[in-house]
Amino acid sequence: MTTPTLPLNPNIRIPLLKNFTHLHSAPTLDLPIKSTKTPPFPDATTTASSSKASIYFIGTATTLLSYSSIRILTDPNFLHAGDHVHLGPGVSSTRQTNPAIDLEALPPLDLILLSHYHEDHFDRKVEDSVNRQFPIVTTPHAKACLTADTKQEPFRNVHGLDFFQSLQLPIKNDDGTTSAVKVTAMPGKHVPPGPLSVVNDLIGAVPPTNGWLVELGHTKDGEGFQVGYRIYISGDTLMVPELKQIPEYLAGEKIDLMLVHLGGTTIPGPHLPLLMVTMDGVQGVELMKLVDPDITVPIHYDDYDVMISGLDVFKKEVEKAGLAGRVVYLGRGERYEFDVRE
Template identity: 65%
Template structure:
């Protein structure tokens, strides 16, 4: 298994500028916990917008799908396809504290925008798809990212947290596993996309926070499991996830919604992310303890609003299993 060493004692700035960065995230607009009650929370998820979140645990910060454009900015999503951002992120790039690693589900500008690509420090570890790795490392000696790690479906790597903390012979670690995802529905369109490469391949992630033995890096005990769907449709490949994790609780699911439709809002020919109906199907398939919807209203190509999902959740009797975050909200939870 691949290993990546993270040391929260290194105060490396997240971007290439030399301006001072804050040492922590700003105060949340609202902090939420498990709907059935909680206690002893020692980890958190901060929602910035789109699919951009920051996971904090044991001094480590992991950022997902960084997108920091503002309302009115545009992104290129494929040949002849653009999207306009209609919201602002909770914070700006210059307000980021130290970031230790990035989980990038795929190389699409609404998940890794032009401002992010130009600004992030080149040595920042990025875990992503094989396709995205080839893109990020093919920009020449000055612009290529140097610490890009690829994971295909069901491949894993360990993020070893080397801050000197060892308790009862164990040290904190994070296991990241690539999960299946498909941006384009099966059939002729998928075949055509494979040839044209208009829409990039995408991953989901299983992120497990836990502890490994101080004497054996290959041992790992999970304390909290997070499934991040990534930009996928409800496809048969997802059915392998509950099979592989049978008998293992999935504590939290971050689900990418929005019903992203291309080539434009006025010509909605192809849906490439889950709408409310597919989102409910995924919740029922994965059966996480808690679901948090993200990626639902930030661009004008999102045609299935969060209100659709909320209605579907109520009709399915799942309201006690879903937490809704607005931008700048934080969800706190306990890693056992």
């Protein structure tokens, strides 16, 4: 099956924000990088090339993936401590932290990768500010919400992927080579199986969610897409049976890096924790064992008051499982750099 392509041109980027109308790329901005004690990090001053890539942790599930000249923003949430989000009927939450940088300070971007349509992943400020032509890859449900004609300003460049559907993003490099990113939707489930899941399917209180397989590589004449690095992003899922399809889909291929959404998010709230809708520390380690990535980076663990399973719980479970050497802990504003195989 041919994978659809989403053409990108780094010299004619669509502006991220509505109030920025100049269509040509702005000068590249260097994101602030804090020093980190989590080795091994390549020298942060290394000149970008088609084999260099990085993940920059902004906060919550918001990260910036940079590879060659491609930049992808995941689950944009730029609210500040004290701001509130609506998460469903009768459910709201207060942010406890600040993002590492603000929305307006982002460098030029190519794509938003949105796991699901929840305000802690696509907040009101982002929705109001983002250019309606900016490309977004997300779930079919989120696409329907973002492009609905009932909206005052519907989004016009949204691509909805069901589980195991893919899009490929080719981009020409200055040296004449072509880098590429392939995005494939992976299974995820916000609500545990059982009666509650059946009820939720009927009333739609908690939206469907995707995980993502992001493959970085190159396209070569006559050889197609050559993968050089695989990143699995769990999305806001629980440890549900559907996740067993991921190693089956990979068929022995290796995950280099996993970004796992933790927090043990509870609804309707921390004082009435009736239902957990994201992984806690125990489930996060179970996912590590299932997917078996070389490196895991935990995110989405303490930014909102509905998250009651903090990073300390995950660290304890990682130590207990003997997996400490395979986890990198990033603070907000820190970056993990890696090489993409040629």
